[in-house]
Amino acid sequence: MKRFNRRLATVVAFLFLLIPAIEAAEQTETTMNFAPLRSDSMTVWQARRAITNASKYAGAAAVSHYRYPVYYPINASSMRLTFDNLEFDGTSKKGDTQHFRVAFKDLVRLSEHCSRYGCSLNSESGKPFYIQDAEAKSYTLSFGWEPGTGPSVRGCRMSMTVYMPPDGLPTR
Amino acid sequence: MQNVDDCLHAAGWFANALNSLHAFAISHPAAAGDFHQQAAAWRALTNKPPLAEGARVRRLAAEDAIKRQKPYEALNYYELGVELDPMWAQGWFNAAVVAASLGYYADAVEHMQSYLELVPDATDAQSARDQIDLWRYKAGQQQPVPGK
Numbered sequence: 001m002k003r004f005n006r007r008l009a010t011v012v013a014f015l016f017l018l019i020p021a022i023e024a025a026e027q028t029e030t031t032m033n034f035a036p037l038r039s040d041s042m043t044v045w046q047a048r049r050a051i052t053n054a055s056k057y058a059g060a061a062a063v064s065h066y067r068y069p070v071y072y073p074i075n076a077s078s079m080r081l082t083f084d085n086l087e088f089d090g091t092s093k094k095g096d097t098q099h100f101r102v103a104f105k106d107l108v109r110l111s112e113h114c115s116r117y118g119c120s121l122n123s124e125s126g127k128p129f130y131i132q133d134a135e136a137k138s139y140t141l142s143f144g145w146e147p148g149t150g151p152s153v154r155g156c157r158m159s160m161t162v163y164m165p166p167d168g169l170p171t172r
Numbered sequence: 173m174q175n176v177d178d179c180l181h182a183a184g185w186f187a188n189a190l191n192s193l194h195a196f197a198i199s200h201p202a203a204a205g206d207f208h209q210q211a212a213a214w215r216a217l218t219n220k221p222p223l224a225e226g227a228r229v230r231r232l233a234a235e236d237a238i239k240r241q242k243p244y245e246a247l248n249y250y251e252l253g254v255e256l257d258p259m260w261a262q263g264w265f266n267a268a269v270v271a272a273s274l275g276y277y278a279d280a281v282e283h284m285q286s287y288l289e290l291v292p293d294a295t296d297a298q299s300a301r302d303q304i305d306l307w308r309y310k311a312g313q314q315q316p317v318p319g320k
Contacts, residue, residue: 042192043192084197119182145179
């Protein structure tokens with residue numbers, strides 16, 4: 001019991017110490033997602049929180065692509081993250097909803113590429129980034145960031161879209 | 173064009189997050205199962221090994237971050253510590269408390285469950301279970317922000 005009381009007192013004192021920092025964090029919620037930590041020190045939990053926080057402000061891209069006439073803007077609130085997978089739903093212009101799953105072990109390493117209009121993620125090898133739906137069909141997953149208003153992090157809007165390649169669907 | 177630098181930062185952060193999860197999935201193909209087995213073996217030990225050096229340094233860094241009122245840094249250091257030494261029960265406990273104080277209730281529940289798995293008979297085990305129930309309730313109340 002003494003040990004518990006000691007620990008409880010420590011936790012209470014600890015939380016008391018944190019209060020000013022938490023209040024400050026609440027005032028700048030969106031900027032605190034970018035804590036100045038080295039990328040090689042990101043834990044799996046921090047990575048999950050980073051994706052979850054960014055996804056909260058993600059918009060469904062309402063753009064077409066001449067190479068990929070069928071596309072599925074992702075419903076950010078449908079995203080589910082585990083240690084192994086990222087799952088989400090995308091709904092096409094015709095109202096067709098597909099469920100997608102990305103196994104992290106199957107991911108390729110990604111890096112950001114920017115122009116004066118915004119940024120996107122590409123595989124470091126330069127190859128397209130494919131994911132699969134429940135029927136093992138392959139699609140291209142696209143992440144984009146561009147300056148804009150509305151739901152955003154630090155004035156930067158994120159979009160996530162799944163593109164269905166035209167004929168000749170690649171298979172894994 | 174304004175804010176492209178911020179977009180670069182956001183995209184880079186997101187890429188790092190996905191790359192970290194990829195690296196973890198490759199290096200820990202059955203993370204949950206591994207931990208259960210390791211915890212059972214650790215509980216059976218009569219003499220528990222000391223905290224791994226890397227985790228000890230992260231503990232010091234976390235405590236320093238708390239003194240500087242940097243709870244996000246503290247949480248990251250505690251989580252780095254338990255990644256390095258998953259048998260660090262106090263690290264799981266502290267990570268849970270800090271995560272909950274920052275509103276990351278789902279992570280707080282996971283961390284406190286790991287603590288309980290290591291020390292199920294701790295004197296504060298019932299209190300920890302109550303906290304888990306409370307955090308689960310709060311996590312359920314957190315509504316996702318609708319995308320646009």
